[in-house]
Amino acid sequence: MATTETSRAGAAWPRLRVDDWAETRETLHMWVQIVGKVRLAHAPLLNHWWEVTFYVTPRGLTTSAIPYGAGFFDIEFDFVDHMLRLRTSDGGARDIALESMPVADFHGCVGQALEELGVPTTIQDHPNEVEPAVPFSVDYQHHTYDxxxxxxxxxxxxxxxxxxxxxxxxxxxxxxxxxxxxxxxxxxxxxxxxxxxxxxxxxxxxxxxxxxxxxxxxxxxxxxxxxxxxxxxxxxxxxxxxxxxxxxxxxxxxxxxxxxxxxxxxxxxxxxxxxxxxxxxxxxxxxxxxxxxxxxxxxxxxxxxxxxxxxxxx
Known part of the structure; x- marks a missing residue:
């Protein structure tokens, strides 16, 4: 019989069947690619593309600080309150609710938020490492967020x-x-x-x-x-x-x-x-x-x- 400590350790590892969240995973995959390409557009190249990655946080996934001009900004997927949070080093902030919406709409919301924060950004308009690579701006087939x-x-x-x-x-x-x-x-x-x-x-x-x-x-x-x-x-x-x-x-x-x-x-x-x-x-x-x-x-x-x-x- 497992000890209480072991049982608690096992409970920390949640069950999530791949088939049960396929549509959400595919939509979220496109969303994180959009935000990842924002970091790619501004961060200087590091070996092995380490400058484009995200990091796990106590609430979700973050880009960490991204340089822009004389300041910085970051973007975090908050999977506790289900918000995309954009913040700048001059005090600016915007939140985008994480809820079911087409990839095209998410793409537009991120671009608008960056414009409003004074960080206009143009990204490559299609995903990588997937087939087919539907351009973000016209992707209405991925729209589910659980x-x-x-x-x-x-x-x-x-x-x-x-x-x-x-x-x-x-x-x-x-x-x-x-x-x-x-x-x-x-x-x-x-x-x-x-x-x-x-x-x-x-x-x-x-x-x-x-x-x-x-x-x-x-x-x-x-x-x-x-x-x-x-x-x-x-x-x-x-x-x-x-x-x-x-x-x-x-x-x-x-x-x-x-x-x-x-x-x-x-x-x-x-x-x-x-x-x-x-x-x-x-x-x-x-x-x-x-x-x-x-x-x-x-x-x-x-x-x-x-x-x-x-x-x-x-």
Whole structure:
């Protein structure tokens, strides 16, 4: 029988079936792409496109501070009060209610709010990494927003962000923040060996190959959470370039498997949610798949890894 502490830990991981919020997820995906492209339009390029990502907050997802002129602005999806909040460093603010509306209307509302705040912005008018790529300004087919589903999705991200953050702390080499990529709508954290990688072949739908060349310029082991796989989403882990034998490496837990279709290891979210210790289950998956990538490619693990509790006794 699970202890009370374990039961509470499991309850923190909400159940959200992929099929139950497909229309909301597809609409929200277009909305976050619109806001993401606003950040892309203003933020200076960082390696691997780190300047375009969002971050999990105690209420939703934020762009963090975006430079504009001599000041800054930010945009946050608040999945508690279900508002899109736009704020500027000179005190300006606008709120847009998150409710069912066509992508075209959301696109117009965001553009108008930015104009009113003195941050006029022109973005690329079509989404990336999806097929078909309906231009935002004429997209009336995606219009559903279920606040309960959006709230549950944010709660999934909270748990994933927390466990990925603990995993990130064990690495002193080059490593990304734990951040949300709006292209594929996944939360990710990527470790790097320090060596350059072979040129990526590209191939993502409606996304220039040069985008992937920048994203995968260096040898890496990447992991994260994606809400669109399996029954309730899935944690994933992959390596680029993939070392020989990676797919056949032993990983934990037993529910994890290598998907040749996706070219990565997957751990179903429902296997985590129902585990006696969800945090340990995810941690085991992240560590074992990273070891498979790092050992397979001959990374200098002694130089790249660290103990996050190294100052605990001070």
């Amino acid at each position: 606040p309960r589903a959006a709230h549950l999705f944010w709660r999934q991200l909270l748990q994933a962000d927390r466990v990925l953050g603990a995993f990130r702390a064990q690495f002193v080499g080059k490593v990304s923040p734990v951040h949300f990529f709006w292209g594929a709508m996944d939360l990710a954290c990527t470790r790097f060996s320090g060596r350059r990688a072979p040129r990526h072949p590209g191939g993502a739908p409606n996304c220039g190959d040069w985008v992937m060349v920048e994203g995968y310029s260096h040898e890496l082991s990447s992991c994260g959470f994606w809400p669109g796989g399996g029954e309730e989403g899935a944690f994933y882990s992959y390596a680029y370039p993939e070392p020989a034998g990676f797919a056949d490496s032993p990983v934990s837990p037993s529910d994890a498997f290598y998907s040749r279709q996706n070219g990565q290891f997957l751990l179903p979210y429902e296997a985590v949610r129902t585990a006696d210790d969800p945090d340990r289950t995810v941690a085991g998956f992240l560590h074992s798949t990273y070891v498979a990538a790092a050992n397979g490619a001959g990374w200098d693990r002694a130089a790249l890894e660290t103990d996050p509790d190294r100052w605990a006794d001070r």
